[in-house]
Amino acid sequence: MTNSIDLLTLRQPDDWHLHLRDGSILKSVLGHTTRVFRRAIVMPNILPPIKTIVAAEAYRQRIIAAIPSKDLFTPLMTAYLTDDFCSKELEDGYNKGVFFAAKLYPANSTTNSSEGVTSIDAIHSLLETMERIDMPLLIHGESTESHIDIFDREAVFIDRCLIPLLSRYPNLRVVLEHITTEQAVRFVEASSSRLAATITPHHLHINRNAMFSGGLRSDFYCLPVAKRERHRLALRRAATSGNPRFFLGTDSAPHLRAAKQSSCGCAGIFNAPYALESYLDVFEAEDALDRLEAFASEFGAAFYGLPLNKSLITLEKCTHTIRSSFQVELEDKCQENLVPFHSGENLRWRVLRKD
Ligand code: NCD
Ligand code: ZN
Numbered sequence: 001m002t003n004s005i006d007l008l009t010l011r012q013p014d015d016w017h018l019h020l021r022d023g024s025i026l027k028s029v030l031g032h033t034t035r036v037f038r039r040a041i042v043m044p045n046i047l048p049p050i051k052t053i054v055a056a057e058a059y060r061q062r063i064i065a066a067i068p069s070k071d072l073f074t075p076l077m078t079a080y081l082t083d084d085f086c087s088k089e090l091e092d093g094y095n096k097g098v099f100f101a102a103k104l105y106p107a108n109s110t111t112n113s114s115e116g117v118t119s120i121d122a123i124h125s126l127l128e129t130m131e132r133i134d135m136p137l138l139i140h141g142e143s144t145e146s147h148i149d150i151f152d153r154e155a156v157f158i159d160r161c162l163i164p165l166l167s168r169y170p171n172l173r174v175v176l177e178h179i180t181t182e183q184a185v186r187f188v189e190a191s192s193s194r195l196a197a198t199i200t201p202h203h204l205h206i207n208r209n210a211m212f213s214g215g216l217r218s219d220f221y222c223l224p225v226a227k228r229e230r231h232r233l234a235l236r237r238a239a240t241s242g243n244p245r246f247f248l249g250t251d252s253a254p255h256l257r258a259a260k261q262s263s264c265g266c267a268g269i270f271n272a273p274y275a276l277e278s279y280l281d282v283f284e285a286e287d288a289l290d291r292l293e294a295f296a297s298e299f300g301a302a303f304y305g306l307p308l309n310k311s312l313i314t315l316e317k318c319t320h321t322i323r324s325s326f327q328v329e330l331e332d333k334c335q336e337n338l339v340p341f342h343s344g345e346n347l348r349w350r351v352l353r354k355d
Contacts, residue, residue, distance in 0.1 A: 017249030198249025
């Protein structure tokens with residue numbers, strides 16, 4: 001990484017947790033990611049979810065067809081685990097290089113997760129297969145029992161599901177996605193090198209107050225939900241610590257403005273347009289600019305056993321105000337808006353070029 005006072009060049013980063021959606025939204029959002037990121041792990045919770053090799057390959061082709069011609073980008077596809085997912089399909093998909101990893105959504109934990117897994121026991125043979133073939137398991141780590149407070153769901157999941165899962169499958173490679181708590185940070189720090197975690201830009205910037213500042217602010221509602229300030233600070237320490245088991249995963253999760261602002265607003269923050277700038281802002285504030293490249297461009301690839309990107313990206317220091325929304329043209333020609341994270345705020349850096 002090279003750094004002058006107002007230019008910063010680093011190895012091109014990858015996004016290890018991304019929602020691209022499908023159809024017209026896919027076409028509208030993809031370029032924001034490919035402008036900056038060389039690869040991304042694409043989440044399978046579209047409708048219908050990605051449960052077969054054929055569906056994953058077709059979705060991959062739709063993504064590839066939508067990549068802007070100026071960008072080089074590799075989508076890494078995931079399988080959506082269900083109680084009745086067939087072990088052979090999972091293994092074949094992994095061996096063919098169609099499934100890069102599999103995603104475990106506890107049933108009803110988040111957007112489009114109603115077909116998710118009802119218990120760890122229900123997918124025993126899938127986990128055994130994944131452990132044997134060294135296929136990564138990506139986990140949405142939240143308990144879904146209705147009596148568990150929403151702010152405790154990640155910590156409870158770690159105690160009741162993740163600890164037993166890791167002890168039952170000690171050689172399984174696991175990523176605890178979009179962690180939000182100091183319990184998750186401490187747990188990853190204390191675990192074996194088979195466990196890593198992604199951290200989003202929004203959980204580094206906001207605590208739970210953001211959802212209630214001056215009124216109900218659905219733009220800041222995502223899952224796992226942002227927690228208390230002390231958890232945000234623990235995440236900032238983890239991301240900037242240089243520990244290779246914490247790496248970048250934006251969890252950019254676009255929902256049209258109307259879906260965010262309905263009486264039952266969707267969970268998800270659309271951060272793709274300024275994700276790298278958003279992380280950079282945090283690393284600069286934490287006096288850890290020298291650790292950004294490893295977090296954004298190296299630790300994830302190393303965990304997944306992929307080569308590092310050779311291309312570079314340069315950002316310039318230049319305070320700019322983030323636009324309030326992006327327009328999406330839907331299939332029926334209606335226009336709708338997507339509101340980006342940091343909408344209306346200032347960020348101090350912006351992407352200048354890729355080499
Ligand atoms: C994601 C989505 O909208 O697909 N939402 C979110 O709040 N993060 C799903 C997820 O990752 O939980
Ligand atoms: Zn996600």
